[in-house]
Amino acid sequence: MATTQLLSLTGVSKEFPGVKALNNVRFDLNEGEVHAIVGENGAGKSTLMKILSGIYKKDTGDIVYKGNHVNVSSPLEAQKLGISIIHQELNLMPDLTVAQNIFIGREDRRKGRVFLDNAKLNKAAKELLDELELVLDPKQIVGELTIAKQQMVEIAKAVSYRGQVIIMDEPTSSLTPSETEALFKIIRTLKAAGKGVVYISHRLEELSKITDRITVIRDGEYVKTLTTTETSIPEVISLMVGRKVDQDQRPEARPLSNEIVLKVEGISDLNLLRDVSFDLRKGEILGFAGLMGAGRTELARALIGADPKTAGKIFLHGNEIKIKNPSDAVKAGIGYLSEDRKKYGLLLIQNITFNVILSSIPSFSNKFGFLKTKPAGSIVRDVIKKLSIRTPSENQYVKNLSGGNQQKVVIAKWLTRDCEILIFDEPTRGIDVGAKDEIYKLLTKLASEGKAIIMISSELPEILRMSDRIAVMCEGKLTGIIDNKDADQNKIMQYATKFRD
């Protein structure tokens, strides 16, 4: 196949006050190609994409698009050139229909026209969706669609600009395996139509399925461009982090205590959960596996009183406790680390100290309600050291930390509160490979110190690597609890689909 170069970036640098975000980076894209950009968080992927899509201005460098030197000075300019970006956080208007979203800002505004022609809009959308072989109703309200379908709307919107370059930033981060397959099918359609796709993902196992080439960047510098068929995931990872990381591990056998810390009996909720019961032992990591929508996060939220339960009992060290709200859970020593750290875990605009002591403020204040800042400062510095949170000081704003370090701040919060039970919901989501390893080590260390850990994860290698026992859920029910030594991916998937067929 003769390849025509669509886009090339050379010598791109970008500096923010105090940080060199990109230094002399290059990247190119051919027609009909899917080219991945990988790198750890903070490597500069997003900055590069924002330059390409006109959100940031580059300091130096050259962009050649279809043989012409171009200056992408604004998102509008990028759109005119034919470069579209699909952001990780979807940018749709939930109250408008599919068709209205696709053509927003481009409604027919001929002279003399007062009213919008929805029928025409719907027809145009229908043609576009058919072309992409997407099964979507143009008249459906976007907010009623699943995340996967909403993403398809985004893709249709990007294609509707008739652009040649489509940038996808972490498109699969919230998709199930079958939805991911559907997405790949669409990407192949785009490829066949000669479009170039820039693909950013943390899920490296996807790269071999969908990409042609992979460019690795590290610390704002270009590392290497690999041809997908000639490389392997371990090679990509070692280029990303600059060292080798194990992929297929199992936990070291730990002596398991028989002491049951938490006993959950028959938890149900209004919508999904039905009669879920399990025990959690001291010093163990109990993994929760299952497909999207199996009810794992719902279980965690019901457990800590964030959402109402309709039935069920909870025993802490054999004594029944009532958990009506998160405050009761925290009092009982149960800490929850949400899958969405920024929304449910952190105060991004506050500093590390503030975040770390947030759950323990009563113990950092005297009886008149005055804060004791000195002991707080030294405890926070200790926990920063213990968890090796990389930061210039405890006064750093949390929004300036990388994903891995933000996760450690949430962990630090619960350690400072001295929680005995920790519920990790997708502990490594959005965290790069190197930092993942650190989080794994930390979890193991916490368990060996006697913490009882529930770890919800959608990544089976992660479940198998970390869990002493694996609880599998399907459609709101617990379908089985397997010892790690008896478990493999197949077996887990069997339990996870138990009520599906």
Added chain:
Amino acid sequence: MSEAVKAVESEVEGGNRLSAFAKREIGRVLALGSLVVIFIFFTIMRPVFASWENVSGGILMSTTVIGLLAIGTTFVIITGGIDLSIGTATALVAIIVGKTVMALDLGVVSGMIVGVVVGGLVGVINGLLITVLKLPPFIATLATMKAAQGLALIVSDMKPVLFTTDVKGWDSIAQGNLIPKIPNGVLILFVGAIIAAIILNKTVIGRYTFAIGSNEAATKLSGVKVNNWLVAIYGLGGLYVGMAAVVLTSRLGSARPDLGLGYELEAIAAVIIGGTSLLGGKGTISGTIIGALIMAVLVNGLRILELQQEWQYVITGIVIVIAVWGDNVRRRRAGETS
């Protein structure tokens, strides 16, 4: 670790702290700078502007009521909320204080206590509407704003309540001089500001004020009883409304049911000029005081320049735009995302 390394590290840390301090404080430094520049401008135009008589009796005294309201509402705005009721609540509290003091023949101290308690109750009602009925703060306080306006008229029978000479020393609450040359009203404003600053920065309720405004969901999941604290915070704002009402009646020698509407927006303007974010999570009491002073200095200075009141309003509007726009530009330059 050797002592030398330690020393270097602590120096580096000190440096970080200093630059963090500079970064954090620059907004207020700029606001204070603008206040000084405006002040100097008016002094050059009309030297009488800088006379102590004008500064204390004119500028500071006229800031007391709006200043107290602004201090209380700073807490509410830092939580990411808003309180539209503080203006008409001032009128309602003033009327209730007037009626109670006259009917029960109360002294100055008991009268002040009545004012603060009633003000606090209005705040608590706002807090309950927001947390129990789950009304958005804008709507909850819009409702109490209208209700308070009506109640003030009903309770007063549409007539001002006069503090007759029977209430000895009621006028001295605002106008006396515990400290020579400084009117008591001004003293109350600054003591109130210092107490508020301590509460905001050194106490549990202050810490939760910032936490709720930064991320209410995360704060709740951290085990904080967010609803209870919100009621307390709106109640705290109400205490300052009560104080403002007492000072107002003392200055006027009467309580008028129609006075107060519009105060809420002036107080909110002061808070915003002072650099507190309407999105919540950020703000200072000193900034609010500077904001209130900027508005008072402008009004007073423009009056001395004999500019008509209509123009004073226009200029206040322009100042709000410049203050907030300038702060945005500064933040963007500093690479802060808000």
